[in-house]
Amino acid sequence: MKPKSKVVESAAASCFLVMSLLCTYTNGDQMETNNYEETLSYSYYEKTCPKVEEIVKSSLSSMFVLDPTAPAALLRLMFHDCQVQGCDASILLEPSGDQQQFTELDSVKNFGIRKRDLIGSIKTSLETECPKQVSCSDVIILAAREAVALTGGPRIAVPLGRKDSLSIYSKHMADSELPPSTADVDITLSLFAGKGMTVEESVAIMGSHTIGVTHCNNVLSRFDNANATSQNLDPRFETFLRVACPEFSPTSQAAKVTFVPNDQTAVIFDSAYYDDAIAGRGNLRIDSEIGADPRTRPFAEAFAADQDRFFNAFSSAFVKLSSYKVLTGNEGVVRSVCDKVDD
Template identity: 55%
Template sequence: MYLRALFLLFVLIRLCEAKGQGISSNFYEKSCPQLENLVRTSLATIFITNPTSPSAMLRLMFHDCQVQGCDASILIDPVDQENMATEMGSSRNFGIRETELISTIKSLVEAECPQQVSCADILILAARDAVALSGGPLIDVPLGRRDSSIYPSYKLADSQLPPPTLGVDGMIPLFAKMGMNIEESVAILGAHTLGVTHCPNVLGRLNDQGSGKFEGMRPGFEAFLRLRCPEGSIVSNTSFVLNDPTTILFDNQYYVNAIVGRGVLRIDSEMALDPRTAPVVHFFAADEEYFFTTFSSAFVKLSSSGVLTGNQGVIRKHCQELGIKDFTPPYLAPTTVGSVVLQGVNYASGGGGILDHTGKIFGGRINMDAQLDNFANTRQDIISSIGDVAALDLIHASLFSVTMGSNDFINNYLTPVISIPEQKLVSPEVFVGTMISRFRLQLTRLYDMGARKIVVVNVGPIGCIPYQRDTNPGSGNSCVSFPNQLAQLFNIKLRSLAVELSATLDGSRFVYADVYGIVADIIQNYAAYGFENADSSCCHLAGRFGGLIPCGPPSKVCPDRSKYIFWDPYHPSDAANNIIAKRVLDGDTNDFWPMNIRQLIMS
């Protein structure tokens, strides 16, 4: 991660507008034919022991789909429990629960069909089965959604989720945006036949009585609500009111309640009186099958609105974690064209560095300046595809990760034998100063091309890699001091550069990531992280630490690579990279300045 794969990574993080293309009822027919049975049997067992779970599933799906489309963004854990900066931090999501149930089902599905089924589809199926297992219709829903790789903040949820004071005037355009007619709009509200209404939402209605008279409310029902949800009482924060007498059954009782003046929310009463909706309410109250049919149609429209499909989204392995695609396509791949570049491009080049002559012993490497040239080509392709304004907005909202510097030491200043003359002529301070000066120009050029959210990753403890240990046997069992001193000298200046550019380049957000500290911590406390070997290559051929010859066909591989910090002479193992990645995404101020990557994405 910090050794040879040194690159400019261009990841486009954006809100995708999809029309529902690519979803179908038989989407998983070949890739996961047992999916629907897995979800249904899992839920059936849970619903028996917790009969309130169906209403929780339905509400969870409704709230997810109304903010940015059905993309499972509501399931992602907050950055931290204090800030609650995610979608779930919205006051409109008060009372949302059972998110862990979707994660449990996801783990069961992953065991049968790894990386095939999105959390968004599992959430839709869970809501669909919640209706069916509670006595309602079994709805044929199209599948094939992808999960969002970002999530909206609580502010977006606040603005898009309907308030508890919603009336008919607000309800009709709200659902019309999803393609629903008035009948379907009234039908989708029939989901309230399951579950309860929390007292904070009831109090909002009771405190907004206008003339003092509650239209459509049965005499005495107001007193019942005030008794159940007393004003100013701590109890009201956790209390609730049953939506109708058959609260665990999916039926048409909700409409009967509305007609007789026992609607809990404002919309319940208004739709029974408004001439645009009242006839529909009476139809549904009189004919349950008619309600079921119309509700099914509305459910499909809601669950198909604004979804991500294909390469517009991702399939998250864990529903509660941010989903960024496993591999961003490389710039030179013949398939990295057209709409593919709108999702991100990887400009990595093994052996490349900040300085143009870095890695010259490898021949065909692509250094930082050439990588920027390649991004300029991508930028022009995006402009040609979606236009100047949209392209600039997209690039401004994107995340750029720049990991450069290690090769300038390993394959330049520290190259065995051939670097000796340069080390005599150029001091470490001058060499690092040259690197920083060049890097300043390169990062400024990146900014000039539209980049605003830029992560600069420092150089890791390169003196600890197996290659350095074996080529410097005098260090014994310890890391090699001089390479680490060079890395630390560069890192000090790199952090200052990030601070400088953030202050001088208007609108920029530079984040400095301390991978050196993260990796040093893993090496020093390797046993606590589950490793057994902290200094040798898992894939090895020659050298005390397996660091003299790169990993290749003749090499031997250790029995369990997850117990090794290093995979080969230069690079961390998957197990180590997984730890590094989690720290890079969610690290604290010891790992980052001024924020971590998750916070940068949300900013």
């Protein structure tokens, strides 16, 4: 692996820690079931907006050529929206009028969130084709699906019919519900078990780290841990990380805009992430530990050896994550513009 670091303001958003809302974990079994089959539908827009998937795909294809960092940014946008009170496009909302409040986007854990404007652009195209039909939350999910497919991953069939939130969630809520960059295997399995995921699916959804970058402020926090030597960190890779991410303060601007690729093929959705995880070449603690912990290593090895198995497990996990705590029916609305609630 020969990653490079760069200092640029427009750096690709880190796909760091896709994990989700707090829950309880027991022996890796499913703790809770997503009943999306009862609330969402694979043919939801068949009559009201039959070209929705085509419009989303065509809107993104050219963008991904011009900006190869966009797929990782869109995938992270979806994960961080779903982690705070479910997949409801709340992350797109801006305070209106005289409102002065810190929103979930102001959380330090949402640093580097990008491409919200791209979701708005797609929504504008959809409003021309089929006004007030397609929710912003569904656009986020479809955009993330294309981010995976157009970078070499599976084209995931996703159920649709989500409604948008009427609420702007607080910075405090995002701070408490988004996981830390220092999360270990215990925390990660616990988080995903609450989405109804098996251990295999939990390891698979971590494979989203195969595209994108990790900002140095998240890497540096890893070295603050007194138990860093137990994190399955290859000594040579640790040296690389320390050189690529010098002793900035983790909260400094330099640490925030300097970054390292997530794996050796950071713009291609493949199974290379697991090769690095097994070898102890993970940027974050979880990226290394997932390749060593006896609960997760067998799946990391299986995915490294069989990319199709990884794609299948990732697809299943993606649907569960994107269907968690969704608003349907009269629980939410379909916004005309994604960054504000209709009057």
